[in-house]
Amino acid sequence: LWNFFWRNSHDQGPDSFNAYFIKKEKEAGVANPSAIGVMSAKWWQEKLPELWKTISNQGPGDFKPSPYLPVRWTNWQVEQFDDAPLLGYLHRPVDVKLTDDKGQPLKTALQAAALKAGWEAAIAGLPEATEPKRVFYDTTGNKQWVIPLNQALMQMGTSAPHPDEVKEGYDIGARIGNTGTSSPMVQIGLGLIASYHQGGASATVNRRPNGMASIIMVSPPDETIKATWAKNHAGKSPFD
Structure with a gap:
């Protein structure tokens, strides 16, 4: 082949x-x-x-x-x-509509409400007792995009990561630069690494040109799987 x-x-x-x-x-x-x-x-x-x-x-x-x-x-x-390592689990994407029936952007408060509902749906797909500890997003091309996202996560309370916290919110465009169409994959990759090493789920929130946003959760493998890999590979993780 x-x-x-x-x-x-x-x-x-x-x-x-x-x-x-x-x-x-x-x-x-x-x-x-x-x-x-x-x-x-x-x-x-x-x-x-x-x-x-x-x-x-x-x-x-x-x-x-x-x-x-x-x-x-x-x-x-x-x-x-x-023999390949289990790096983590990708959960089913949750799509959030951020435009009205005419294709016009919703007001910020309505976008925040839609994102909050999408976030709750995405959390429901995580394993029991697993909480997202960090959120990856990208403001390249639209710096205002973080406003409704921040409002939505603020409404979720202290259990949700917040974009304005340096160790919880990761704006790929600001921290790395313009990664173009690969931005969603970069976010997922960084989320896998962070979840594997630091525990907890990672969330990626991608704003798409069609007025939709996709929320994808990434959760780590359990500690037994990670320990077995490390034991068989001189104490190293798959990312070392």
């Missing part, structure tokens, strides 16, 4: 994805298109029948190929997956 993937990914010939992409861009009116370097999911899936002709998928159990997992994993891939 990987040989097939990289062969198609690195192909620069006339039948490559890069050639296909540039052709489509020119047809759409782009004067000087450049390749994006990554195959689209649709194009990749259309290539999979070529791969299926070269494999048998023989092995134990009832494996059914799909566009997302077209061939069985090898033994080493399964072993590598089993």
